[in-house]
Amino acid sequence: MNSAGHPEATAHRGLELTPFRGLRYDPDRVGSLAAVTSPPYDVVVRPDGLLHLESADPHNIVRLILPQADTPEERHRQAARTLRRWLAEGVLTTDPEPGLYVYEQRADDGLLQRGIIGALRVSDPDEQVVLPHEDVMPHVVADRAALMRATSTNLEPLLLTYRGDDTTAATSALVEHTAEQPPLLATTTEDGYRHRLWSVTDPGTVGRVRAELARHQALIADGHHRWATYRTLRAEHPSPSPWDHGLVLLVDTVRYPLRVRAIHRLLHDLPVRDAVTALDGHFRVRRLETPLDESLRTLAEAAGTGNAFLLAGDGAFHLVDRPDPALLARTVPTDRPEAWRTLDATVLHSTLLAHVWRVPDDSAAHVSYIHDTAATVEKAERDGGTAVLMHPVREEAVRELARQGVTMPRKSTSFGPKPASGLVLRTLDG
Template sequence: MSTPGPAREGLRLSPFRGLRYVPDRVGSLAAVTSPPYDVVIRPDGLRHLETADPHNIVRLILPQAAGFASRHRKAAETLRHWQAEGVLAADPEPALYVYEQRSGDLLQRGLIGALRLSPPEEGIVLPHEDVMPEIVEDRAALMRETAANLEPLLLTYRGNGKGNGADGGASGGAGGGATAVIERAVQRSPLLSTTTEDGVSHRLWAVTDSADLAEADADLSGHQALIADGHHRWATYLRLRAEHAGPGPWDSGLVLLVDTARYPLRVRAIHRLLHRLPVTDAVAALEGSFRVRKVDGPLPRALDSLAAASEASGAPRTGGNAYLLAGDGGFHLVDRPDPGLLARTVPAGPPEAWRTLDATVLHTTLLEHVWQVPDSPDHILYIHDVAAAVEQAERRGGTAVLMHPVREEVVRELAQQGVTMPRKSTSFGPKPATGLVLRSLELG
């Protein structure tokens, strides 16, 4: 996704002195890592990470204490304590970091660095989802107290996947650019290598050579990026930059940049748990406005029914939205919305691709008008794992609304038009593990 026109500056990714765990001071590197903060949603998941190692990064990204301010102060105190103890130490010189994730046939590589922040009107970094102000405030308070970027955002750009060379050779070396820098780095011994309990192996290399850094910068400056994961943290970066006058470390934020022409991401749905709406009430309210059918389980089979209903509708879709409701021990396929209802409830101004999104119809038609469920944490929990969504709905007596993923090209099309999707519409992955490299703003 190249930036049109020669006058606009693109991505500027700067090296920084990474703050990393000292292997001899922790049980294992795998034991101190965590998924991103918004994926750790279950109390048992939080406890599992906290007990995996006393220095697990979750104690920084999701500190536990009574009160909003106390949590963030506790994280800052913990971070300072770990640095003083030598559990975390800064690398001796600034670097860009090549990060690799591998699992079975999945291979993803990208560059971690400090990305210069740019306002939305510049069109260099494109968001595609709305954000929740209360989450931005929480993340902002945490970053202020810790003066650190604790986990990288996941951003994607579209190179040619082989470096910048016309030959498009498999190694990327002949063409140069960021891809070539990555491919050369992975031929060396990594700074760290670990395999997390999900079976994903992680490796990290430091790029410090001035020629390599210049080559990557020249390439990336010709591109714009899509935020794949981390909209709330990006909004937090922009808020905190506005609070700090003059140039300084707050002008950049920690990101992982992946060329999806070379390493395509997977796009999954994020599901909704409606705490206070039992399935029986949800189904009853749909009478006359959507078709509702019971479908057979177990969960994988029911999800196949959802996929078939979603894919049969085609694209662009007209009234082709489909959802799977769970929480009462069974599964209910919801599809074929009443066109008149959609015409009355979905705003007419945005593009067709936005108006026909499952997330758009869910939020504007189902949640707001049919079920009258406020979009607030007291009423809705956003859950990445489908089995966890069903389990929690059954345990709480609520309704899990299971979604079908959006195609990546639809996300890009809307983002390039400056149109944001409803919050938590997509889950791009694999997401970077949190805890492999941190950025202290006190180090510059």
């Protein structure tokens, strides 16, 4: 076992990080670097957030990661045309030398996160090099793969974590020393986060970092669908090729612990009244006459003793807890560890969605996954649906399941802060 408790991979099959020539915005060709960045594609709240980003700057990265057209095929072709035009116009330019990129994020509340962006070899699941902890939706992987084929570009990095120790001293020193130097770029996005990026091109330094990371494994913190996309596309191209690698941000969570937040659900076709009525005899339901922040604190208290959810969409909040044990025994699969069977996301999908509310969870037409709590409530109230607000899963529970090779229900967690999209891209066409 290594320091993270993961089974050790063989020495030549750990993390294999490769330098690359980053594709970046020319700051002289755009209004501002902040105006062309975006949260990751699956965090953008559509359509409100999408329209806001599109209007922020005509070159906002959202036009590549979430292109808009009538059909999926046309969306992907449009992204490819947009990318080619920006390259021809010099809006995006390729760095002159291959390197690894040190990336820093800061917030006014004291948060500081630093990591290394590089091209990571796409490993097979049985190698236990990159450990997923969530299931993926095949249609999302297919869409991301089609977009990546059309653009031949890694448009945004995944967020991976590893547990640094004495064997990563040079890597830690590189990150800290580099952060004292003038950056390639610095910008503050409208959420208040300050971003800085540096390129490290010295072959000796890069070689030491690569050698250290080759002894470690990583946990996918954000980007399960993109990692599955990398694996799909690697299988389509004869090796060796640029498709053997994918763009990632690696963060040592011993030095920079991530924050874990919940991902909420919006049930489009289920009014709150019907959702509450269906729970009678299955869960305890209490109407809370309190604002959002206080209601979330009540949810946290209830989640400390068992499964609990907060429903919203009718102008109030409804605490749902104390499920009927017999109902759980009938509906939750028994072929997984107890830590998986008792997850809120497991109970939500296996019991509430599948049996109590009978809402299909395999289509965005029925269920949307939204990171922003207030936005989930607002959309439910506006559209007449039900917001299901979740309590975050402990990071220790995520790691324990990943070590056992057990994946959690899709969209169970939100690790952050996530890297901003648009600061550095990786082209795959040479």
